[in-house]
Amino acid sequence: MSQVPxxxxxxxxxxxxxxxxxxxxxxxxxxxxxxxxxxxxxxxxDCTSEVFEGLITVNDTENSWVAKWQRLIGYVPGVxxxxxxxxxxxxxxxxxxxxxxxxxxRDGSANNDE
Numbered sequence: 763m764s765q766v767p768x769x770x771x772x773x774x775x776x777x778x779x780x781x782x783x784x785x786x787x788x789x790x791x792x793x794x795x796x797x798x799x800x801x802x803x804x805x806x807x808d809c810t811s812e813v814f815e816g817l818i819t820v821n822d823t824e825n826s827w828v829a830k831w832q833r834l835i836g837y838v839p840g841v842x843x844x845x846x847x848x849x850x851x852x853x854x855x856x857x858x859x860x861x862x863x864x865x866x867x868r869d870g871s872a873n874n875d876e
Contacts, residue, residue, distance in 0.1 A: 771810035772843040773797075774850045775858055777832070777868045779817060779841045785810055791838045796861035797854055808851050816844030833866065845870045 789800035
């Protein structure tokens with residue numbers, strides 16, 4: 763069983779996985795417009811988690827049944843976690859809602875809500 767390097771983190775909103783340094787440098791490719799993580803280690807710590815399960819690679823987020831199942835429709839192709847532990851702070855959840863993005867925790871607790 764291989765272990766995921768500790769420098770990898772997953773976005774709490776979309777579950778996109780990349781190195782912590784890349785989140786700090788570029789933000790989340792799906793959520794940067796409202797989470798504004800770029801340049802802020804504190805925001806990256808608040809909006810991402812190093813505790814996640816499963817990795818999937820999605821090339822076609824529009825037509826993939828896996829993308830639909832994981833609620834990734836419309837996101838950029840890339841590597842995503844199947845579950846992400848952690849709760850998005852209220853101010854970031856409000857920013858997501860204001861941007862028209864419904865925040866649903868990705869820890870598996872909300873899978874039956876849809």
